[in-house]
Structures are given as structure tokens and as C-alpha cells.
Amino acid sequence: MIVLTLKEQPNVPLEAETVSPDVFASHTLDEIRSLPVYLGKRERRVDDFFGVDGDAGDEIEIRGDATRVKWIGKGMTRGRITIVGHAGMHLGAQMKGGTIEVSGNVGDWLGAEMSGGFIRVRGNAGGQVGAAYRGSLTGMTDGTVLIDGSAGLEVGMRMKRGTIVVGGAARDFTGLQMKGGTIVLRGGAELRTGAWMIRGTIISLKPIPLLPTFAYASTYNPTFMRLYARHLGALGIDIPHDEQQGAYQRYTGDASVPGKGEILVWEKH
């Protein structure tokens, strides 16, 4: 495992897309130290900011408050990044495979436009988790993002496949223009959840405000929920599906599109 220890917070954002298992795997520690990172308009070296130790390979551990370090793990296809601390914007953006784990918080655009892989954040995430970049038609197309804490605006915007789970509350526009995939909101969400969604499923374990363009369809316990619960249960995430305890209210929309998405809201008996 390669261990990067942040020496000090950069004074302006540091762009570090080279910090990725795909890039590091083919280099010795000395070569890794000299890889470029970008501090504002200046090109610098990895070891200007990070202590680099450990054994070469495709596993990376980053220690420290990397809140200002952007693009870690961009487009990665394999290996593992463990962040003991925080990370900045675009963590795991466009990733295709591999695993990212973060003990602290992350900035906006976590896993944006990812097409595979697994991300787990123990703290909070910013906005646009798994989202499409501005103007793009499609957000994440596969993979899993688990956030224990809260998340910001536009979680899963235009996502097509894959799963996002938010443990705390999400802010506005969760599942905006969603085309498929699943978002689980364990702590509910603020306004406009599922706005303009075309397809896909949003599951909320807490009551959430709905747009006028969602229609109540039924109250039930979908059979797929049991499969889902087993799948997420293996990751330590509990999804209720017991008829004795309650049921899901199913809403369909967004009628303004018109879309065939669904929002399932858990209601205890």
C-alpha cells in the first residue's frame, strides 16, 4: 500500500487526478513523488504536498485533511483508495471500478458520471453525488455510492443505473431528471425530490415533501425490496420490508415530463 500523508493544507485548491491506483500502479515511489499535481495555475510535484511512503501497488491510503484536494481517483478502474480524513470535490468522478473509502467528509461531485466501482463515505457528502456534469445528458451509469452522513443538492442528477444510499438528510432536487437506478434516502430529503424524473426508484425511509406532479398509486411492500434489503444488509445498511412493521406508499411521476419514475415512502404501522 502506498501511503500519502498531506503535509499541509494548500492555500488554493490542488488538482490531483494523478492520485489514482491506475496511475500509481505502474510507478515506483520515487516516480510517484515526482508526478504532477496542479496548485492553481502552477504545476507542482506530489511530494510538494504529500509524504510518500509504503509499497508500490494499486492500493493508496491518504492521510490528512484533503478538503482542498480535487479529482482524487478520477476515472480509476481498479484498486483501492482509503482516505483517513476528508477529501475535496470530484472524488472518484468518472470512475469505472475499484473502491474508495473515506472516513470523513467529501466535497461536491462525488462519483459524478461514474460507470462502476464502490464508494463509501463515513461522513457527509456535498452536492451532485453521482450526477451528470453541467449540460451532460447522463449521470452515473453503474456502481454504488454509500454515504453515512448527509448529502447536498442534486444527488443522483440524471443517473441511469447504480445505487446511491444517503444515511442522513439529503437537500433539494434528489434524483433530479433521474433516468434509472436507485436512490435510498434513509434520513429523508428536503424539497423537490424526484423532480422531472423519467424512470428509476427513490426510496425514502422518512416522510418527504412531494411535488404536485407525483400521484399516489398504492401502499404495499414490493417484493424487490426484500432482495434489496438483503443486498444492502450485506453492506451494513438496514432497509425495512417487514409487512408487520409497515409498508411503502408508492408515488409515480414526474407527470410534468411525463415520467414513469417511482418514489416509495416507508410508513410504519
Add this chain to the structure above:
Amino acid sequence: MGGKITCTLGEVKNRADFIVYWGGNPAECHPRHFSKYTLTQKGKFVPEGRKGRTMVLVDIRETPSAKAADIFLQIRPGKDFEVATTLRALVKGHPVDRKRVEETGQTVEQLQDIADRMKRARFGVIFFGMGLSMTRGKHMNSGAILTLTAELNAFTKFVCMPMRGHGNVTGSDMVLRWTTGYPFGVNLSRGYPRFNPGEFSTVDLIVRGDNDAALILGADPGATMPQPGIDHLARIPTIVLDPKVTHTSRLARVHITTAATGISAPGTAYRMDEIPLPLRPALKSPYPTDEAVIRRIRKAVASQIS
């Protein structure tokens, strides 16, 4: 996917028989809009002038513009997105939830009436202001109006336009687009243009403290920016170019007085409909133009680097 369906202001003057102002108060903020472009002018195809036009005002409170309106739609604060999205469904004949519609301050019948009038219009236009685009939902509120407008064109002719203010903001948008490909929030630090609103847009960048210097031209963020942004500008080297001393000048390290563009300096301004207007200076100024100052700074920096 929506998009942007718009026109120049003369189209509105000549053709519009249905005019919606949404989240704006033109009577006070764009006082000549009614008389020059939208309401009282006799248009080529609206020869009866004001009588040939219906005006709707959508706002959260009754502003002086309401007096000019035929229909005033008062909606609850923060419900613009809900109302516009409901209209999208109603225009296309899709069902909406009665109770949740009423949370917007309007009934389904009231909104259905507006939807029907929009579809019946010969040439409709929505002008949307900062009451829409700068409140909760921001770009998505604008997006809702843009999409509603695009979809209305399946039934009749409909266009929309943001009511932009503050000097030549449209001009900056235009020039940035042709030089960098993007309208605002452009970052050149990697040597070529990149765009990401929220990350690189000025207010977000300064509030997060992502920059270590600032050159402020034709704007006064010190008057409008949230306090953390103002504190940051005061902390870092900030340089202001402005004909007058602004709020930002007071917290800047350097203020350079320049000639006022349009009064003492020539150039081009772009109207809110992206039509370029030549500026012909009427007065002489003892101060240099913004352009001259920037060129001198650039030259001085270049000579220091080489």
C-alpha cells in the same frame, strides 16, 4: 430536455399578445420595458397596442408592477419551481395533485386557466427576473421556465427571456462564450478554459476562499456578496477598476479609477436579448479606459516573467 427558446425584444413588440413577467418587478427595475418593448407599444401585428395584449404577473408579493397586469398570480415564497412544473403538466394535460398544488398559493383551476391562456396565445413570452433565478432552486427555477417555454411550442409560439440587470452582464457572457466556450464560471488555471458553476462561479469560489488574489472589473461584489466572501476579499490582495469608489474599493488593496464605459470610453454593450449596441462616448475623461489599464498590467506582468 428543454433548452432556450428566445427572441429579440422587437419580436415581442411586434407580435406578443400574451406577456408573463415572473419574479421580476419591471415597473421599478426596468422602468422602460413596458413602454419600449412589451405593453404599450403598437406593434406591427398588435396594432391596438396595450388592448391587444394580456399581461400576467407572477410574484410572491404585490409589487407596483401588479398595477400594470391583467392577471396577478400571487404564489407563496419558494414555490416558483412547483408552479412552473405544475404548468408543464397541465399544458400537456397530465394530472396533478390538487392538495399539493394548493400549497403553492394557487388552485389547480387558476393554474389550468393560465395554462389554457398560454396555449391559446398567438405569441407568448415569459420574462423572468431575479425573484425567480436567485431564490431557492436558482438555476432549476430558470430551467423550469425554459422547459415550460420549449414545450409550449408544441401548441403555439412561445419564447422566454431573463430580465438581466447591472450594466453589461450580457456582454461579458457573450465575449466569454466566444473566447472560452462558456458563459461564466470559467477557470483558465490549467491553461485552457474549464467550466463548472458552483465550483468556478465567482461567488462560490470567493466564499470558499479558493482564490489568493482578485481583480474586480465592472462589478461591486463588496455590496452583494455573502459576508464570508467579503471577508475573504478583504484578506487577499484585491484590485478594483471602477470609475467610482465602490464598496469593493473600500476593502481592496488597490483601486484604479478608470473612464466610464459608454460615457467616456467607447465599446459595445449587449442588450438583455443579446443584441449588440455601439457605445459612443459623450464626454472626455482624464482617466484611462479599463482596456488600457488591463493591457498595461498585462505588459508589466509579462516583462516581470521574462
Add this chain to the structure above:
Amino acid sequence: MIRITGGKVYDPTNGLDGAIKDICVADGRVVADVEGGRTIDATGMVVFPGGVDIHTHVAGAALNFARGLTPENMRRALPFKHTSELRAGLGGITPTTFATGYLYAGMGWTTVNEAAVPVLSARHTHEELHDTPIVDKSCLVLMANNEIVLDLLEAGEVERAKHVVAWLISAAKAYGVKAVNPGGVTAWKWGKNANKLSEPVEGYSRVTPAMIIASLGAIIDELALPHPLHIHCNCLGVPGNFATTLETMKVLEGRRAHFAHLQFHAYGGDDWPTMRSEAASLAEYFNAHKNFTTDAGAVLFGDAVTITADGPWQHQLYQLTGHKWGNLDVENETGCGIVPYVYKESRLVNALQWAVGLELLLLIDDPWRVYLTTDHPNGACFWRYPELIHLLMNADARKEALKRLPEEARKRIVLSELDRQYTLSEIAIITSAGPARALGLTRKGHLGVGADADLTVYQENPDGDLQFEYPRYVIKGGEVVIEEGEIRSVVEGRQYIVQPAYDEKIEEFLRPLFQKVYTMSFDNYPVELERIRRPDIHICK
């Protein structure tokens, strides 16, 4: 001063078909001989006159609208990093202005004609052209939906219409006149279109598309503009439109006219499922009528952005694709629509479009009358021209490409029967000599003494096509601008403008009318000549 020695020169205007000849350059022109200066050894290379793009969209309100509408494309575009000599920018589907100059020059094209300019925003177009380096530039002003002109035609005041047209050309600082979907764009302002050439346009009782076309054709000839009416026919892009195109040609019979992006107007069939190529029937008519020129408007598979003043078509395309849609109607004059689009090999309609462009280029027998374009960025980006050249010069490459098309598409085209292969001389004609002649740019498109020293040197490749993507040298106005694949110097291009004659009193007619139907002051309307940095004015007659 430069001497290019040892190269095979392709200069069809002057009858040179690969002869080895020294080309000498001094003071920006081709001269008979030079003493001293730089010598470029072009042994094993070929020398072409610099490319001339007769129909492209590189500057102005519509293109700038498209840039703003498609950040997802810009993000994937080729980045141009700023250096002490070069400005930053982005290539891609709708390149930024500086990148546009670098990309055209980098490919060996040295003159471009921006094909759609509203008078009302012409000042904006010129600001962008001002920021487009290296290449020489010209632009065409939109006229076939100008309601002041149409109202005069309705009233039968053709003579006055002529003076108005001349005044408008002059106000826009344009080089010629473009007619887009005559009558259809003004009808679009009521959500309608103009599909029948002989039916009155929405809002008029006498004016028909045919009348607009005939009148503008006559006016332009009377004004003696160097470039004839540049026409984008009605019914662009829809099955069965070849009949409208033929009808338009008949309206213009006996006159000069340039038919823009003919590919988009050469479809048969009654609807999308029955669409087929009618390139052969159009080419047959066209071959027999020597008064016409055309450009291909060819399609290549991949990303594009459709940008056209044809608003109704764009609404239809938006409804077909469900993609983004931009529309900008310009008071009294025109409008534009923008829809991003992806041409897919596997899609029947796109496969037909791809074939139709090539068929026209192969079936029109006189290369002097058909020019290489993609109607950038509508059919493909201009920087993909080398791919088209490869297909034109290589029948086998076309056959390979045909195999990838849906079988159904192959039944509805004639491309597989066409074995013609363009020669280098013919490529020089369709990319340079021909379009320069059609534009009336007498110092462009050839390498005779007195010509502008705009030329491109390619490495000769005895085994196959030239590497048209990578010229060895590009010389613009006598300066070496590209060498070894790098931009060596950034020169400033000229701008071609025409000055047709008009009765000065026409302003007395226009001023009160203008105050009534426009929203800017009459005095602010014309673009000031001082705003054009290197104007090259052609006085008509």
C-alpha cells in the same frame, strides 16, 4: 520572401496538375521570382492553394448560442493552451474563435465564409470574426425572411426592395446574400413554415417563397455582387424534399445561384420510413444547368450541432430527438434554431444522409461547381474534412464503410455503384479553386503571379492518400503559419466586404419604418466600417 522549390504543384486554375515548379512569394503575393529570403525544399511534397470554405458557421449569435447550450461538448473538446503567442480556447464541435483560426489554418484552409448573419447582430458577428486569427473572412447576410423586403415585394415595389437589399448588405458589412428557407422563417414567427414554393407565406397574400427566390436572384444580379444568391432551400432535412429543391432550381433557371449544403435537400420518399436518396436525380438536373454551383453539406458519423436559420425544422428535430433545443428569433429579419445531434451509422436516416453527401460529390461531374463542405457544424465539424477527402479519393474505403450501414440503407442509395475516385487536382478544385471562383475572390484558390500567397504543402505519399490532416507547411499571406505541425506565427486575416450601389434616399424611406418596427436607434443599426480591422472592399459595378 519565400521560395518553395521542388514540390509538385496542383493549381487547376493555371493548368498545373502536379508539375514540379518553384512558387515564389513576396509581400504577401505569389510572384514570378525572388532573390534571397527563405527557401523551403518541397521535394517529395505537393503544393496546393490554401483551402477556401464557402459555407461554414464559425461566428455570430447563432454559433455563440450553440456554444453556451452545449458545455458537455466543449468539455470534451480539444483544449488550446495559452502561450505567449496563442490564445487559450477549445476546439470541438463549436470551436471558440481563436481555436477556429488555429484549426482551419492547421488543416491548410486559409479563407472562410461565415454563411448566416442577421443585420441586427452583424456587429456581434464582426466582433467574433475580429477574434478569429490567421484566415481571411467574409460573411453572408440573411435576406429571404427580412420583412421590410418582403413587405416591399408584397406591395410590388421591387425597385425599392433592391435599394433596401443593397443598403442592408452595406449596413451588415457583408460580402453577399444568403436566403434561408425563404418565407419559412418569417412564418415560423407564428409557429408555421413555408413548405410550398407557390403558396403565399403566412401573413402575406402575394408573397410566395418562389417570388422571394426569384426577386432576390434578380436583385443580386442587378447589384452585380461577386457571389450569387446563396440559397438554403425550403424543406431542409425532410423526406421528399428533392422535389422542392428541383422546383427552386427551376425558379432560378437562367440565373447564377449557389445551392448550399445540397445533401440536406436531396431526399426522396414520403416519410421517414420510406426516405431514400435522390442525389442522382438532383445531380442530373444540376449537371445540365451550368449556371449553378453547390456545396455538399456532407455528413460524417459522430457528434454535430445543427445550427440553422431554419427555425421550424429545428423544432421538428427537437421533437424527433428529445434533445436540447435553442431558438432565437430576430426581429423583422430572421431566426435561428439549434439542436445537438449525433449521426449514427446504425440509424437508417443517418446512413442515407452520409451516402447522399458523397453521392452528390461523385455524381456531379464538374468539380468546378461542387465544393467540399459539411455545413459545419451541422453535418460534421470542418476539421473532419480530411476524412471526406479520403472517402472521395478511395472507392475501396467507401465500400468498406458501406458494409457497416444497415442493409436497408444500402437499398436506397446508389453509392455502391460509384467507382469514381477524385484526383488530387480535383481535390484542389473542390477545396480551393472552385469555391474561390464561386465567391468571386480572384486572388484566392490559385497560385498564379499576383495571387494571395495562401498555400499548403503536404507530404507526398506514393502508396495512398496525402496526409491531409497534417500539412507540412501552411503559408498565409506570405507568412509561414504552420510548420512541423505547430503554429509558427499568427497573422491577422483580411475581411472581404462588398459595396453595392444604392440610392442614398433609401434611408429616408427606412428611417421612419425602422423606428416603428425595430427596437434600436436607426443610427446604431449599421456596423461602422472602423470596426472592421482589415477590410478589403469590393465596389460593385
